Amino acid sequence: MATETVVHTALTLTDQLPALQIVVPFVAAPLIVLLGGRRWAWPIAFAASLASLVIAALLLASVLDGSIISYHMGGWAPPVGIEYRVDAANAFVLLLVSAISTVVLPYARTSIAREVSERHHALFYTAYLLCFSGLMGVAITGDAFNVFVFLEISSLSTYVLIAQGAERDRRALTASYDYLIMGTIGATFFVIGIGFLYMATGTLNLADLADRIADKGDSRTIRAAFAFIVVGIGLKVAMYPVHRWLPNAYTYAPSAITAFLAATATKVAVYVLLRFVFSVFQPAFIFEVHTLEFIILPFALVAMFACSFVAVFQSDFKMMLAFSSVAQIGYILLGISFLNETGVTAAVIHLFNHGITKAALFMAVGAYVYSAGGSFYDTMQGLGRRMPLTSAAVVIAGLSLIGVPGTAGFISKWVLVQGALEKGWWPVAILIVGSSLLAVIYIWRVIEVLYLQPTPEDSRVREVPMSMLVPIWIMTLACIWFGLNTDMTMSAAQAAARGLLAGSAGMMGQ
Amino acid sequence: MRHHLILRVVTKLLIGVIMLFALYVQFHGDYSPGGGFQAGVIMSVAFIIYSVVFSLADAQKVLPPWFVHKLMAVGLLLYALTGVYSMFAGYNYLDYDAINPEHPVSGQHNGIILIELGVGITVTAVMVTIFYAFASRTPPMDDEAW
Numbered sequence: 001m002a003t004e005t006v007v008h009t010a011l012t013l014t015d016q017l018p019a020l021q022i023v024v025p026f027v028a029a030p031l032i033v034l035l036g037g038r039r040w041a042w043p044i045a046f047a048a049s050l051a052s053l054v055i056a057a058l059l060l061a062s063v064l065d066g067s068i069i070s071y072h073m074g075g076w077a078p079p080v081g082i083e084y085r086v087d088a089a090n091a092f093v094l095l096l097v098s099a100i101s102t103v104v105l106p107y108a109r110t111s112i113a114r115e116v117s118e119r120h121h122a123l124f125y126t127a128y129l130l131c132f133s134g135l136m137g138v139a140i141t142g143d144a145f146n147v148f149v150f151l152e153i154s155s156l157s158t159y160v161l162i163a164q165g166a167e168r169d170r171r172a173l174t175a176s177y178d179y180l181i182m183g184t185i186g187a188t189f190f191v192i193g194i195g196f197l198y199m200a201t202g203t204l205n206l207a208d209l210a211d212r213i214a215d216k217g218d219s220r221t222i223r224a225a226f227a228f229i230v231v232g233i234g235l236k237v238a239m240y241p242v243h244r245w246l247p248n249a250y251t252y253a254p255s256a257i258t259a260f261l262a263a264t265a266t267k268v269a270v271y272v273l274l275r276f277v278f279s280v281f282q283p284a285f286i287f288e289v290h291t292l293e294f295i296i297l298p299f300a301l302v303a304m305f306a307c308s309f310v311a312v313f314q315s316d317f318k319m320m321l322a323f324s325s326v327a328q329i330g331y332i333l334l335g336i337s338f339l340n341e342t343g344v345t346a347a348v349i350h351l352f353n354h355g356i357t358k359a360a361l362f363m364a365v366g367a368y369v370y371s372a373g374g375s376f377y378d379t380m381q382g383l384g385r386r387m388p389l390t391s392a393a394v395v396i397a398g399l400s401l402i403g404v405p406g407t408a409g410f411i412s413k414w415v416l417v418q419g420a421l422e423k424g425w426w427p428v429a430i431l432i433v434g435s436s437l438l439a440v441i442y443i444w445r446v447i448e449v450l451y452l453q454p455t456p457e458d459s460r461v462r463e464v465p466m467s468m469l470v471p472i473w474i475m476t477l478a479c480i481w482f483g484l485n486t487d488m489t490m491s492a493a494q495a496a497a498r499g500l501l502a503g504s505a506g507m508m509g510q
Numbered sequence: 511m512r513h514h515l516i517l518r519v520v521t522k523l524l525i526g527v528i529m530l531f532a533l534y535v536q537f538h539g540d541y542s543p544g545g546g547f548q549a550g551v552i553m554s555v556a557f558i559i560y561s562v563v564f565s566l567a568d569a570q571k572v573l574p575p576w577f578v579h580k581l582m583a584v585g586l587l588l589y590a591l592t593g594v595y596s597m598f599a600g601y602n603y604l605d606y607d608a609i610n611p612e613h614p615v616s617g618q619h620n621g622i623i624l625i626e627l628g629v630g631i632t633v634t635a636v637m638v639t640i641f642y643a644f645a646s647r648t649p650p651m652d653d654e655a656w
Contacts (some may be wrong), residue, residue, distance in 0.1 A: 008611065010600025019593075019603035027590045030583035036576075075605035 014058075018071035018084040021055045021094065021140055024048050025133040032126045038118060041125040046105045048129060052136065053098040060091040064495060070142070078142065079205035085142030089348070089496035093139040093271045096352055100263040100359050101132050107471035108256035110464075111366045115254045116164050124164060128257075131157035135268045144194045144204045144280075147272060148187065151236070155183045158265060162253040168369075172252035175245075182245040186235030193228030196221050197280075209280050223287050229276050230291065236269035239296075239333060240303035243326045250322035255366025258318065262325055263359035267351045270332055274347065278500040283339050297337040301431055303330030308438035312445070317375040318365045320442055321358065324401065327435065328354045334428070335416050343419035344497035349489055350412035353400070353482060357409055360397035360475035364390050367464040367472065377445070382455030384447075387463045391450045393476040398443035400479040403436050407483040411490070514563075521563040528556040536630045540619065546626040550633025557634075558641050566645050575642055578635045585632030589625045596621075 028048035032041045063069060063086055071084040086094075108128075116124055134154025138147055159180045165172030198204060200221040201212040213222060231242070238246040246266075250258045281288050304327050311323035332354070335347030365375045367390040372379045384391040400407035413432060420429040463469070482489050536549035561569030596608035606621025607614040 008601070008607070011597075011602065016597050016603070019597065023590065023594060023597075023603060027587065027594065030586040030590070033583035034580055034587065036580070072602055073604060075602045075607060 015071075017055050017059055018069055018086055018140060019073070021052060021059065022084075022133055022137050024051045024055070025129045025136065029126045029129040029133065032122055032129070036122060038121040041122040042105070042109050045125040045129050046102070049098060049101045049105055049132065052132075053095075053102045056091065056094040056098045056136075059086050060088075060095050060492070063088050063091045064492065066495060066499065079203045079208035082146050083142040083205060083207075084140050085207065086140060087496075087499045088492060089274070089499050090139045090271065092348065092352070092492045092496050093268060094136060096267065096355055097132070097135050097139065097264045100260060100355060103471045103474050104256055104260045104263075104359065104363070107259070107363055107366070107468050110467045111256045111370055112254060114370055115168055115256075117167055120164065124161070127157040127160045128260075130154075131161060131260075131265075135264055138268050139271055142206050144197065144206055144209060145191075146204075147206075148191050148194060151190070151272070152187055154265065154268075155187065155236075158261065159183070161257045161261075162249050164257070165252045165254045168254070169252050171248070175248035175252040179245040179249045182235055182242070186232045186242075188232070189228045189235070190232030193225045193232060196225035196228065200225065206275065206280055210282070213280065214282055214284075218285055218287065222281070222285075226276075226281055226288065226291070230273070230296075233269055233273045233276065237266055237273055237333070238326055238329055240299040240306070240326065240330065243303070243307070243329075246326055247319055247322040250325065250362075251316065251319045255318075255362065255369050258322075259359050259362035259366065262321075262362050263355040266325070266329060267355050270329070270336075270347070270351055274336060274344070274500055277336065278344065279502075283501075289339065292337040292339060296333055297428075300330040300333040300337060301428070303327055304334070304431070304435040305438065308435055308442065311442045312438060314442075315377050317368065317377065317380065317446060318362070320446070321361055321365065324439065324442065325354075325358060327439075328358070328401075330435075331412070331416060331432070334432070335419060338419045338423055338425075340419060340422055341494075341497050341501055342415060342422050344500055345490075345493045346412055346416035346419050348496045349415055349493040352489055352493070353408035353412045353479075356475050356478045356482065357397050357400045357407075360393060360472060360479060361401065363468070363472045363475065364394045364397065367468055370464050370468065372461045377449045380446075380449050381453040382450070382459070383461060384450035385455055386459060386461045389463060389469055390472060393472045394450065395447060396476050397479055398446065400483065402439040402443055405483075406480065408479045408481075408489075410483055411486050415490075517563055521559055525556050525560060528552060528559070532556065532630075536626065537623065539626055540622055546629025547633055549626075550630045551637055553630065553634040554637030554641070557638050561641070561645065566642070570642070573638060575639070578638050578642070581635035582632050582639065585628045585630070585635060588628035588631065590628075592621060592624045592628070 025048040028044050032044050059069065066088065069086040070078070072078065073082040073084065076082070112121070112124065131154050134150045134157065137150030138154065141147055141150060159176050162179060163172055163176040194204070197209060200216065200219060201209055203209055203212060216222070235242045250262060253261065277283070277288065277292070283289055307323045307327035307330070311320045311327065314320035314323065328350070332347045332350050335343045335350060337343070367387065368375050368380055368383065371387060372383060396407070400409040403409040403413040413436065417429045417432055420432065532549045532553035535544035535552060536546065539545035539549065557569055557573055560572070593604040596605045597603055599608035599611070601608035606618045608617065609621050610617035
């Protein structure tokens, strides 16, 4: 029997990068369980995270010129096979997630040692790596159902990680359970939406979906799919009316996990939303334009004000920041709802800038929990003098959260206001500035507690160890660096926005 | 259930058959309905019925919890490392052609058997772990703990 010989050209390491991006952390996770020792857990997790960061940087460097890398899982060509598709938009997200993870892990080692009992450490870092690879997977994959699978991997491990806060506060269990119920509803809605898309088009590949939807045009099935997907992902993003899981989950999770999740989990969900709204469904469909203008936009504005307002009246620093996160997600959604390149650029850049700002702030909260035993304003009184370095970081990152010129937060709000003006939406631009004033109030409350209130006489609080200070300050300096030097973030965000909007030719900038 | 003689004898007889059937579903899965998931569940049933009819302690003597935890990781690693092997051979991740480049069809065949074995091991371990977790549950928390 004559067999046809297929010539196979061996792939080089560079070709394998998209697969390695996921495989490295994913193999490291069971490896920790297999080796079992808590001694090995952290070094393996850190090595995997660092390797992912390097790979993400290499990938971003090769797609920044607008090219696309397509990797075929198992050698099956898309649209039948699962495709990993890297372009500027998701390479940017991959870099953000892996960079945050690599900075947070050294911090986690000290902070987790105090907050989670030692017998859980090996499984804790396993769950962490699974969550990390799930988030990376959501960003890198070009297959709609694969997005769902990775979303579930990251969500399920997130529930476990949040529940680990139970040793400090039992309410972590109910917070985690709340998130489990809400997250499952969100994932169900998302997968129903994908089911509708599959029914309408017969494909699951995102690029192929975009082509076929553009061909087929509007139909009731596609509208239903859009509605289910936006609501499902909206839950994961913590879009305003369905955000209630977020404050408790962030408040009661271990500090390092809060810092990691706040900077990555919702951001990856925003990326999925961007991908579906702009690449899969084109804004050429009037139902999409209406959804964005009459549903997403008003709720984004409500989130900016309502949640900032609630944040002002919190008495727990961590809870305050959690509510502020929902408000900040409002800015990102606002940028998306502008439907122009500047708006999407603002959304992408705020995704990054808010990520580093919140990572710095939540890590600082963890420092107070570590030293003073809590993050309530009562326990933090006058700690500005006891913990000068941590408190200085809080001030700088807080300024970035407000959007003071010279910090990263200013850049994203500046671009956002520009986007609003391009649209001619003056009132929206004023509201953006107005809601920043609320941020001034809630950040000022923290500064007042830290610096203007007397330190209790018997306080024995000391500055936290270097292993926590260095990550906090890396993020804090990043807030300043990306506020002064915007070349890298702006060009990446613009390339990402252009790539995302490419499917909607003719609709840009109107 | 010490005094249920019939149950105990029948269970002892059945366990072997259940395990054999699990292995059949596992390794015949590429020709007939079945595969790692189904086989894993059937295999775990053998251990679960043993611990229901005899006792949890007896089952954990056969299959200690720490060992089940390792099994979960082993199955997953078997799956993932099959893919890593094809990467080292210069193919895409999980491209089974790499296992036997001369005869890609046989490579595909062996590849699917390997990863299904990984799935089977992990599913068995996960099902048993879930059962252990429920069966050895500590009493619920009292209101004071909140």
